[in-house]
Amino acid sequence: MKIQTKHFGEIVICDETIITFPQGLPGFEEFHNFAIIKNTDPENSFHWLQCIEDADVSFVVTNPFEVVQNYDFEIPDNLLDMLKIQNPEDVLVLSIVVIPEKIEKLSINLKAPVIINVYSRLGKQLVLDDPKYSTKYYIYDGIENK
Amino acid sequence: MLTRKREESIIINGDVEVQVLDITDGKVKLGIKAPKSIEILRKEVYEEIKEENKNAVRTKLNMETLKNMIKK
Numbered sequence: 001m002k003i004q005t006k007h008f009g010e011i012v013i014c015d016e017t018i019i020t021f022p023q024g025l026p027g028f029e030e031f032h033n034f035a036i037i038k039n040t041d042p043e044n045s046f047h048w049l050q051c052i053e054d055a056d057v058s059f060v061v062t063n064p065f066e067v068v069q070n071y072d073f074e075i076p077d078n079l080l081d082m083l084k085i086q087n088p089e090d091v092l093v094l095s096i097v098v099i100p101e102k103i104e105k106l107s108i109n110l111k112a113p114v115i116i117n118v119y120s121r122l123g124k125q126l127v128l129d130d131p132k133y134s135t136k137y138y139i140y141d142g143i144e145n146k
Numbered sequence: 147m148l149t150r151k152r153e154e155s156i157i158i159n160g161d162v163e164v165q166v167l168d169i170t171d172g173k174v175k176l177g178i179k180a181p182k183s184i185e186i187l188r189k190e191v192y193e194e195i196k197e198e199n200k201n202a203v204r205t206k207l208n209m210e211t212l213k214n215m216i217k218k
Contacts, residue, residue: 026192027195027197028203077182081182099206109202111195135198
């Protein structure tokens with residue numbers, strides 16, 4: 001199907017790649033259908049989670065495990081059920097990225113990872129209880145501190 | 147609005163029960179019984195995630211700039 005995107009204009013995606021978020025996302029509860037637009041540059045690990053119902057609803061996302069050390073959490077049973085997760089290999093975890101005017105202050109939300117079952121094409125943003133993960137993890141600070 | 151005393155409950159939609167377990171020092175301890183499919187969060191936590199998601203869609207991203215930044 002053809003979809004409108006915020007940054008790439010009109011693009012064509014396969015219907016089977018559409019991910020359904022039955023509860024939308026916090027702040028975007030009425031939006032249920034998304035597509036992941038992958039960055040074609042292999043050196044760039046930032047991708048887009050683009051809403052199909054509204055071109056303006058588009059999130060930059062990235063794999064947090066590539067960016068953060070020791071990021072670890074458990075997916076609760078009720079979410080495993082909701083997303084019909086049966087194999088760990090079917091789970092895709094993405095963190096939503098906030099890119100402010102000052103790009104050095106780029107942050108990713110570790111407190112609320114987006115969990116997607118690539119097999120069932122279902123997704124939900126999981127809010128973690130763990131106080132050690134913040135909604136704003138500054139990836140460039142992390143690199144400087146090493 | 148409902149007023150409840152210690153140990154009193156309310157039932158929402160026939161399957162969610164919220165009970166006042168204790169009231170001490172201006173803090174109310176609530177016990178919640180709900181089906182596992184229902185997510186329960188403190189409001190301020192939900193609001194924080196909502197706010198962060200809203201900030202995220204406001205990103206004025208230029209992929210070129212981001213690419214150059216990452217390569218540094």
